[in-house]
Amino acid sequence: MTRSPIITVSRGRFSSTATQVLEQVRTARLASRDEIAAATGLSIATVGRTAALLVERGLLRERPDLARPGVTGRPGVPVEIDADGYLVIGVHIGRRIATVALGDLTGRVLASTTVRRPLGADPDLVQLSREAATLLGSCPGRVPLAAGLVAPWREIDLLPREREAELHDLTGLPARTGDHISAVAAAEFLHRRQGRSEAGGLTLYLYARDTFGWSVAVDRGVQTDVTRAASLTHFPTGADVPCSCGRTGCLAAAVDVLPDAARARILGATAGSVRDMLSPDQVVLVGQAFTGDPALRDVIVEAYAASTALADPVPVSFTRFGSDIQAISACTVALGPVLDDPLACVELTGVAAACRRPVA
Incomplete structure (x- = not known):
């Protein structure tokens, strides 16, 4: 089945509770459980259970040092995206230059490199995957969750679904493709909407x-x-x-x-x-x-x-x-599988047990 060319950048109430909590925290940057419940319409009990699970899996982290004065108990303890454990791999293919980047779960680019490519030539995803592996060496301890591939597909006469499957095979990660200009718009929107x-x-x-x-x-x-x-x-x-x-x-x-x-x-x-x-x-x-x-x-x-x-x-x-927009847009598309189902994405990496953290 061919995926819609539309890029969903905010899933809202039509998504899983884990996605709703994670997206609300990404938007607010820092939010307590009661604030998340008020913004999403989920019950405080549901938010509490979901946030605890996301903290345990290393997707969120608690910030008791930033709790509101006078507030006691876990519902008032804010959480934020844990930007130190996981990352995504973004690949942007332009007509003359390809960009490979690593991004954290907030959408921030951690490292990137560019490779010149002959005009009209097929992209060498094997080489670009090697570039990604080299970049991963500069981020020890971080675990990749997903990969994204962005290109002006019509201009370079390539089929995104075929390249998506190839990237998945090369990286072993859930992969997502996006049109170049739509991906740029998605990146701009997400970063402008934060906060x-x-x-x-x-x-x-x-x-x-x-x-x-x-x-x-x-x-x-x-x-x-x-x-x-x-x-x-x-x-x-x-x-x-x-x-x-x-x-x-x-x-x-x-x-x-x-x-x-x-x-x-x-x-x-x-x-x-x-x-x-x-x-x-x-x-x-x-x-x-x-x-x-x-x-x-x-x-x-x-x-x-x-x-x-x-x-x-x-x-x-x-x-x-x-x-930086090419690197950021590719990493934004790579976040798609994570935001679609964050807990399943962690489990699919096969490293969930190593990354789980006890909830204090």
Whole structure:
């Protein structure tokens, strides 16, 4: 059965109790059992049992030193993601460069490396798995739980399901694939939402680097999904630049050859046009074509504002990740199997018994 191209980044009440507790702690960064119960609607008894099990398995850790003053008993003791025991392996395949990264369960990248790859060549997952093994040597004591593989699949003409199976065979880990632009949007959404519990409506993410496209995160409060990515490679810009498709003015062709200021204006105008088509609640610009030169950000924002025809202002911002976004997005996709069923994922590694910790 073919998996939906949608990336679920927040599972909410439609998931297991373990997932709900883990996701709530990831969102809040630090939460007591009574706060988790209030946010999820689960009973305090259910939260208490589930949190104790997640602590025992090494997915959460208690922080009695950060308990609220005057609060006694375990329900008032906060827990946080245990970022020291487990990790995930993320692989990002670009048209010219592949990135291999290790990330902890908060989504933070611990280590990464890049490998140049010939344009048009098949990705060498055997080599990339060896790179991952080398990185694991720099994180002694940590146990990998899952692997993620991200790529602009249509642009490089590969089938993600086949590569997902190959990565699973090479690593022995639950593996997950994601479209490059959707994965970038998922990473941006998860990191922006940490520490906030409110629903975010519809957020438009535009990506520009070697590939061009957009994706949206639809946050309904109880579950958040990132939709299938749409390409902007041949989006018409009006520029007098020939494209390999036989037309002139396609976005990728124009960005590739125009001077910096002209390129910035075209990127901003494209963002404004896509904003008008989708009418999102906010817009986030991602990828080195948007972020590579901070001096041009004002030009991009001005062109964005000048091109939009809708009356209601929509805030626009730039990714905080810069050149790290490829590693972070791959690790975000790798977290998918863990968040789907954290306890089962730990058991599947075959190391659960060694990682279990007694509950004080």
